[in-house]
Amino acid sequence: MKKLVAFTAVMFSFASVFAITGKEVVEKYFEMNPAPLFSKTEFKVETFKNGKIEDSITLVQFGRNKNDLTETVFEVTKNPSLKGTRFLQSQKTKSADARWIYMPSLKAVRKIGSNDGAKSFVGTEFTYNDTALRTVEKDTHELVSENQSLTLGGTTYNCYVVKSVPVQKKGLEYDSRVLYYDKNTFIPVKIEYFDKTGKMTKVVEVKQLDKLQGAGGKTHNVRRVTDFTNTQTNRRSTLTILSMELDNELKSTYFTQNWLSTGKE
Numbered sequence: 066m067k068k069l070v071a072f073t074a075v076m077f078s079f080a081s082v083f084a085i086t087g088k089e090v091v092e093k094y095f096e097m098n099p100a101p102l103f104s105k106t107e108f109k110v111e112t113f114k115n116g117k118i119e120d121s122i123t124l125v126q127f128g129r130n131k132n133d134l135t136e137t138v139f140e141v142t143k144n145p146s147l148k149g150t151r152f153l154q155s156q157k158t159k160s161a162d163a164r165w166i167y168m169p170s171l172k173a174v175r176k177i178g179s180n181d182g183a184k185s186f187v188g189t190e191f192t193y194n195d196t197a198l199r200t201v202e203k204d205t206h207e208l209v210s211e212n213q214s215l216t217l218g219g220t221t222y223n224c225y226v227v228k229s230v231p232v233q234k235k236g237l238e239y240d241s242r243v244l245y246y247d248k249n250t251f252i253p254v255k256i257e258y259f260d261k262t263g264k265m266t267k268v269v270e271v272k273q274l275d276k277l278q279g280a281g282g283k284t285h286n287v288r289r290v291t292d293f294t295n296t297q298t299n300r301r302s303t304l305t306i307l308s309m310e311l312d313n314e315l316k317s318t319y320f321t322q323n324w325l326s327t328g329k330e
Contacts, residue, residue: 087206087227094251095201098286100135101279101311104128107142110189112302119300122147122187123307127319133157136320137196140328147187151325154196162197167325174326183238190267190293190302192238204229204242215245215255218272218290222247222254239266250274250286265296272303279312
């Protein structure tokens with residue numbers, strides 16, 4: 066009888082350690098942070114190597130979420146060699162992402178292949194894959210820690226730590242990721258990327274997390290300043306949001322290949 070009581074106590078203790086699963090943490094992120102219906106964002110990306118600035122790019126982004134379809138377009142508005150470059154991405158639930166890019170130098174729209182997602186986005190340290198959200202079912206999720214303190218940009222977060230491993234790794238630049246989810250917002254404020262040997266290759270850190278109210282009154286969590294650092298080369302790209310409008314309806318013409326090639330509404 067004593068052994069049974071002891072065993073039961075151990076089982077209850079073990080269960081309490083895993084009060085929430087890794088998958089549930091990721092699901093909570095999507096539940097608490099639904100994408101806005103529409104978004105218009107101007108942001109700047111500055112890239113540094115050994116503390117010295119290499120390049121600066123200003124972009125405008127338009128986003129739309131409708132009927133399980135997420136569409137995003139980017140246009141480079143300030144940069145001597147890249148101005149006029151436009152990028153369109155279409156994501157539909159349970160379907161492969163579709164991406165196209167317009168390069169002014171070529172004066173043509175080119176489709177980006179599924180194997181090109183790991184490539185640099187306009188010369189920065191974030192990739193085409195970084196421009197898209199990964200849905201829950203695309204990875205397996207293991208809870209690593211329920212209480213991890215983390216200080217970024219002067220703010221201390223209490224985090225869930227989850228290791229996410231892709232079910233299909235083709236076209237990805239990493240073998241696994243470790244994400245630190247802030248317990249208040251469930252935003253991943255830090256992401257560590259690892260290759261198949263277990264070596265860290267990139268780290269993403271949110272240096273400023275804000276709240277922004279959309280046109281309909283809904284409040285959204287916004288990553289105002291984010292660092293993307295290549296841990297092998299020490300090259301870093303800092304993305305800073307300059308302005309953002311949420312939930313104001315946008316013209317459908319933005320999300321077409323005609324706009325991609327002409328830039329006209």
